[in-house]
Amino acid sequence: MRLDVQDVVGLPSEVRWDERAQDLVDTTLGARHAVNDSAAEVVGALAEGGWTVEEVSVRLADRYGIPTDRAREDVLDLLRTLDDQALLAVRRPRRLVWSRSGVAGTAAAFVTEGDLFRAYRLPATVRGVARATTRILLWPTVVLLVGAGGLVLALRGVRPDLGTDVLVESSVLVAALVVCLWATMAFHEIGHLLALGWRRDRAVVVVRGWRMALLRPRDLEPEGRARSAAVAVAGPIAGLAGGLAVAPLGLLPVLGLEFAVVACAVGLSHLVHLGPWAADGAMLARAVRRTEVRRAAT
Numbered sequence: 001m002r003l004d005v006q007d008v009v010g011l012p013s014e015v016r017w018d019e020r021a022q023d024l025v026d027t028t029l030g031a032r033h034a035v036n037d038s039a040a041e042v043v044g045a046l047a048e049g050g051w052t053v054e055e056v057s058v059r060l061a062d063r064y065g066i067p068t069d070r071a072r073e074d075v076l077d078l079l080r081t082l083d084d085q086a087l088l089a090v091r092r093p094r095r096l097v098w099s100r101s102g103v104a105g106t107a108a109a110f111v112t113e114g115d116l117f118r119a120y121r122l123p124a125t126v127r128g129v130a131r132a133t134t135r136i137l138l139w140p141t142v143v144l145l146v147g148a149g150g151l152v153l154a155l156r157g158v159r160p161d162l163g164t165d166v167l168v169e170s171s172v173l174v175a176a177l178v179v180c181l182w183a184t185m186a187f188h189e190i191g192h193l194l195a196l197g198w199r200r201d202r203a204v205v206v207v208r209g210w211r212m213a214l215l216r217p218r219d220l221e222p223e224g225r226a227r228s229a230a231v232a233v234a235g236p237i238a239g240l241a242g243g244l245a246v247a248p249l250g251l252l253p254v255l256g257l258e259f260a261v262v263a264c265a266v267g268l269s270h271l272v273h274l275g276p277w278a279a280d281g282a283m284l285a286r287a288v289r290r291t292e293v294r295r296a297a298t
Contacts, residue, residue, distance in 0.1 A: 003053060003076060003079055003080070003083070003090070004053065004092065005052065005053045005054040005057070005072070006052050006053070006054065006092075007052060007053050007090045007091070007092045008049075008050060008051065008052050008090070008091040008092070009045075009046055009051065009052070009053055009056065009079060009088060009089070009090055009091075010046050010047075010049040010050075010051075010088075010089045010090075010091070011024075011043075011046050011047055011049075011087070011088070011089060012086070012087065012088070012089045012120070012121060013089075014026070014027050014028045014120075014121045015027065015087050015121075016047070017043055017044065017046070017047035018032070019040075019044065019047075021034075022034065022035055022036075022037075022040045023035070024043060024087060026087065026121075026204075028121040028122065028123060028204050029204055033085075033087070038060065038064065038074070039078055041059065041060055041063050041064075042056055042060060042075055042078055042079075045059060046082075046088070053072070053075060053076065053079065054072070056075050057071045057072035057075045058071070060074065060075060085215065086121055086204065086206040086208075086215050120132070120135065120206065120207040120208075121204050121205070121206055122204065122205040122206075122207070123204065123205070124193060124196075124203035124204055124205050124214060125193075126190060126193070128205045129186050129189045129190055129193070129205055130186060132189070132205045132207045132212050133182050133185045133186045133189075133212065134182070135207055136185070136207060136211075136212055137178055137181060137182055137185075140178075141174075141175075141178045144174045144177075144178070145171060145174055145175075151170070169254055172254050172255070173254075173255065173259070176246075176249055176255055176259055177259075177262070179246060179249075180243065180246045180249075180259075180262070180263045180266055181266065183242040183243070183245060183246050184239045184240075184242035184243045184246075184266050184267055184270060185212065185239070185242075186242065187238040187239050187241055187242030187245070188235045188236065188238055188239035188242070188270055188273075189205065189212060189214050189235065190238060191234035191235045191236075191237060191238025191239070191241075192214045192231055192234055192235040192238075193214065194234060194238075195227075195230045195231040195233075195234035195235075196214075196231055203215060213279065214235075225287045225288075226287075228283060228284075228286065228287035229284055229287040229288070231283065232274075232280045232281070232283040232284035232287065233274065233280070233284060235270070235273065235280055236270045236271050236272075236273045236274050236280055237270075238270075239267060239269075239270025239271075239273070240267040240268060240270050240271060241267070242267060242270075243263045243264055243265075243266045243267015243268065243270070244263075244264060244267055246263050247259075247260040247263040247264050247267075248260070249263070250263065
C-alpha cells in the first residue's frame with residue numbers, strides 16, 4: 001500500500017503495544033515483535049492514534065534532533081515494514097484512484113477503502129477464510145440484492161404484467177452468483193493453506209477493503225523452490241476448482257446453463273493471479289529464478 005504523509009496511521013484492533021516491554025503484540029498469532037528505541041517512538045504514536053505520517057515524522061525529528069526529511073524517510077520505512085505484516089491501520093479521505101484491477105477494482109476500492117483502510121486479521125484456518133470471505137462479500141451482496149429488487153420493481157412500473165416470480169428469480173440468481181464468488185475466493189486461500197502444510201499455524205488471513213490475502217511472517221517463507229512454486233500455484237488452481245464445483249448449479253431450471261458458464265469463467269479468472277503482476281505470480285517467478293540461478297551456478 002502506498003502511504004501519503006497526510007494519512008492518519010494507527011494499529012489494527014488485533015494488535016496492541018506493550019510499552020514496558022517495547023513489544024508489538026499480535027493477538028491473532030500470539031506473537032510478539034520487539035522494536036528498538038527509535039521505532040518505539042513511532043509505534044507509541046501509532047498506539048495513541050490520530051497522528052498523520054507527517055506529524056509522526058516531526059515528533060521523531062524533535063525527539064532525536066534530526067532533520068524532518070530524514071525522520072520522514074525512517075518513519076515511512078518502518079510503516080512499510082509494519083504494513084507488509086498487516087500490523088498497520090490507515091485512515092485516509094475517500095478518493096478515486098485508478099486500480100490495476102480495472103473499472104470494477106477502482107469502484108470497489110472507492111466504496112470499501114474510503115475513510116478507514118482497516119486491516120482485519122483472522123487465523124489462517126478454513127473457518128478464518130470463511131469468515132474473511134463473508135466479510136468481503138456481505139455489503140456487495142446487500143447492494144446487489146437491493147439493486148436487483150429495485151430494477152425489477154422499476155420494470156414492473158413499465159410492464160405491470162411482470163409477476164413476482166421475476167423478482168424471486170432475480171434474487172435467486174444474485175444469491176447464486178454470490179455463492180460462486182464466495183466459493184472461488186475461499187477455495188483460493190484454502191489452496192494456499194493446504195500447500196503451506198504445518199506452517200499455516202503461524203500464518204494469518206488479512207482482509208483489507210475488498211481484498212484478502214494469506215500473510216506469512218518472513219521467517220516462514222516456504223522452504224525450497226518446489227514448495228514455493230506449489231504454494232503460489234495452489235491458490236489459483238483451487239480458485240478454478242471452486243468455480244467448477246458450483247457450475248453444476250446451472251442445471252437448476254431457475255439458473256440455467258448461463259450460470260454454469262459464468263461460474264466457469266469466474267473460476268478461470270483466478271488463473272490471472274499467476275501473472276507476474278500478482279502476488280502469486282511474483283512468488284512463482286521468484287521460485288523459477290532461484291531454479292535458474294542454481295542451474296547456472298552448477
